[in-house]
Amino acid sequence: MKMTFRWFGEGNDPVPLEYIRHIPGTDGIVWALHDIPAGEVWPIEKIQAVKAQADAAGLHTDVVESVNVHEDIKLGLPARDQYIANYKETIKNLATIGVKVICYNFMPVFDWLRTDLFKELEDGSTALFYESSRIDNIDPFVLVEQINADRSMTMPGWEPERLQHLAKLFEAYREVTPEKLWDNLKYFLDEIVPVAAEHGMAMAIHPDDPPWPIFGLPRIINTQESLRRLVSLHDHPANGITLCSGSLGANPANDIVAMIHEFKDRIHFAHIRNVRVYDNGDFIETSHRTQDGTVDIAGIMKAYYDIGFTGYARPDHGRHIWGEKCRPGYGLYDRGLGIMHLWGLWDAYHYADTKKGE
Known part of the structure; x- marks a missing residue:
């Protein structure tokens, strides 16, 4: 397993690169060019600038999260061919610095969604929170206004160019069924996967977060069955x-340990985090300990250990602790603690293995 840490770039992330290097067993950053609108080609010079920054800190840049997919591709509009051509150019440009994995998602309009960015937990820390009744009863335009009014830094998946045209996008998706979205995803994969494979990369789709439809928009990557269908759409290792345990874990019916064993050859990137799910469908993010949430983090790490996972992982979101001023869900302290907990589990499984033959 190769441990990484998400970093949003100078001026957009309060965590210095040299602090990431302090976390034992953490060798790389997960990054993106957040200032490039979805659909545009990522310039080589900007890619190389991030690489140079990471190199100076002794960190690799093997994983990109995310190269966002333009809405015209998801909608299956005529302009998608040009945006797919641009995506291919970005893949080729990323190949110049040796990128190995591109994380992306195929969620219409919205990426991840929460109703409270700083919900207080019992210990006084705060975390991202999803209140199902608010989503069921709120106008999405009002929600966007609320979130936009309370942030000073960009939030991945909430790109301004998309949110400025929200009404138009909702109208465009009115005729898009889940099956049509599957068709559009296959079209995208058939074009992109061969290019990624040619350049030594793998495409790694992120599941829906939360793992169910919202605001009447179709969402299709949220169960073991849907992942099975995904890998068969274009049957190639790339x-x-x-596999995001937090996104999928918001639905207790999802057996993430079983997913790890079934898709072991297709998991190129692991997001490992915990959530506590309530009976009414609400959920809040917690520490990475199994006991603090609903997701079996210990079982998940055992599954990764048992399959001999050599892919990339990151602790994903964390709580906001010790007075840290940080991006919602992306502080240094709790994600650092999360990494040490995950490595602690891994080392314990390894130690137990070494003692079996004695």
């Missing part, structure tokens, strides 16, 4: 998965 067509893979970002």
